[in-house]
Amino acid sequence: MRGTETSSWMKQLTSSSRQGRHGHVLHLFFTRLCLQPSIRGTVDPYPTAVPTALRACAHLAEAASGRLIHALVLTRPALARDQVVATALLDMYAKCGLIASARKVFDEMPARDLVVWNALLAGYARHGLPEHALALAVKMRGRGLSPDLVTWNAAVSGFAMASDDRMADDLVGAMQEDGFQPDVVTWTSLVSGSVLNFQYGRARALFRQMVAGGACVLPSSATLSSVLPAFGTVGDIKHGKEVHGYAIVTGVERELTVGSALVDMYAKSGLVHEARYLFDRMSERSTVTWNSMIFGLANSGHCQEAVGLFDRMPREGAKPDHLTFTALLTACSYGGMVEVGKALYRGMREEYGIEPRLEHYACMVHLLGRAGMLDEAYDFIKAMPVEPDCFVWGALLGACRSHGNVELAELAASRVRTVEPGSAAGYVLLSGALASAGQQHDVFKIKRLVKRRRLKRLDGCSWLEMS
Known part of the structure; x- marks a missing residue:
């Protein structure tokens, strides 16, 4: 050469x-x-x-x-x-x-210099091994190398992502004792760790402390995109809009990560028109952006619009992933578009090379069951190449309740109890099916059984109850 x-x-x-x-x-x-x-x-x-x-x-x-x-x-x-x-x-x-x-x-x-030690330490923290990261930091100091801000931030991030708030806070205190003040990376790690572990109240409190609590650190686009999911409910949308305003003032609203997080926040809050307005204004969209918008449209009842949006993805160079098809099959189920859903399910594997996961199987059972095609839904489950989980059986059980098929409901309920023996979800849905069939005596028996066994409701299955 x-x-x-x-x-x-x-x-x-x-x-x-x-x-x-x-x-x-x-x-x-x-x-x-x-x-x-x-x-x-x-x-x-x-x-x-x-x-x-x-x-x-x-x-x-x-x-x-x-x-x-x-x-x-x-x-x-x-x-x-x-x-x-x-x-x-x-x-x-x-x-x-x-x-x-x-x-x-x-x-x-x-x-090995400090950069090398930090690279490995960050790897441990990033992949759920914060104790290894901390042990490496201790070993590093024993070799005569003093941790820098990168070292401290990696350790804080690891424990924040592992939902060990006390240890993360203790490390922030320790880094200050070591002469380092928390910077935007530190705060963003704490916020994103809280959001990752569904501690939305803590995430919001940390963000407020960062902005108005004398931290003297300005949020970055990474901070904003990390905290916005904590405002994705109707009750918190007012404060979410305030963060949106901050993004506009600081000029980061149109950055890809921030824009995608805003679309997701508005879509999950039910403000689908606001989400769509932002979506259409974005000069660049990731697969995450498309998925958020499709999910938002589906959950707001704009099911045909959700499928139509998917048709634009290939033309604009976006690559669908497994979440895209979960959103699409959800839209088809809510919109009663059985044949469209079947075609998308086939195309997922044949055109895009995406192997179905359990959530896709559950969506298909929900699609067929919601349309009253209970026998086909049951045949679909029997043909699955993997063992059905509670969501798959719960989808069939919910459909049986809606359509009054007690015999198949009892079978599905027994399967739910097998895969989730400590959950009351199967009993709750079965009692609904029995109630729809007028078997009120059996409903009371099931309720007494649930109370006696002190079973817990499986919240994750609640969507399957929708008719």
Whole structure:
């Protein structure tokens, strides 16, 4: 590879990386280094090219490509000894969730600076191993390295995501004692951890403390997109609109993550017209944005509009995922669009290569059962390649209640009790089916049984009761 040609290739690689075109980075890398016979095995890639390609793997969660690059590194002694390359390898494995591989790279490094320790520590925190992160921080200090703000933030984030609020708060106190003040990353980690664990009240309180409590830290777009899901109910929408106003004032409303979070918040609050207005104004939309809008339309009764929106996705370059089809099948169920739902279910696998999950099976049973096609719904369950869960059987049981099929309801209820023996959901839905059939005496018997056994209502199945 001539010098000018190499220089041009590196410029393309670097430019694509800066623009976030990570797939193109990998295409350039493997095309030049692996697919051209004239250079295969004879030319070492520039040391800066390998870390760039590894960062692309990390962004795309392309562990398989990352392993290929690792194999290439191992054949080049100069690259294998390069500290920057080793750090990029460790970070790639950590961000792809391959923590054991990241630790192996870490252990084999002859020298480790603070960046290396922080990369592994962040990997532990990100993937639900906060105790490992904290132990690594202690070990780091024992080796004479003082934690910096990145170290502290990674540890705080790990415990916040693990819903260990006390430990997260204690670490914030410890970092202050160590001379570091919480920054926007610290606050965002605490807020997003609370939202992730459905502690919406705590998330809102933390955000208010950050904005008005003397923290002297301005929320970033990441903070706003993290906290907005905490306002996704009718009762909290007023404060959600205040956050929206803050996003407008600070100029981040049209950033992809913030815009998507706003669409999701308004859609979940039932303000579907506001959600659609924002959706239509967005210059860029992710799959998450499309899913939020389709779910919002479906749950608000705009079922045909939800399916119509899906038809736009391929034309605008959006790639549907499993949640997209959950939203679509929900829309078809609520809208009574049985044939459309069947076609979408087939297309999910045949056109998009998405294998059905249990939630898709439950949606199909709900679709068929809601339309009164109980026998077909039961046949669908029997043909499932996986064991049905409580949501699948609960969907059939709810349909039996609506259509008064006591015999099939009793069968479905027995299956619900088998997979969720501590839940009252099966009994509750069965009592509804018996009540619809006029068997009030049996209803009272079931209610006494639930009370005597002190069974708990499975809240997650409540949507299945809708007729």
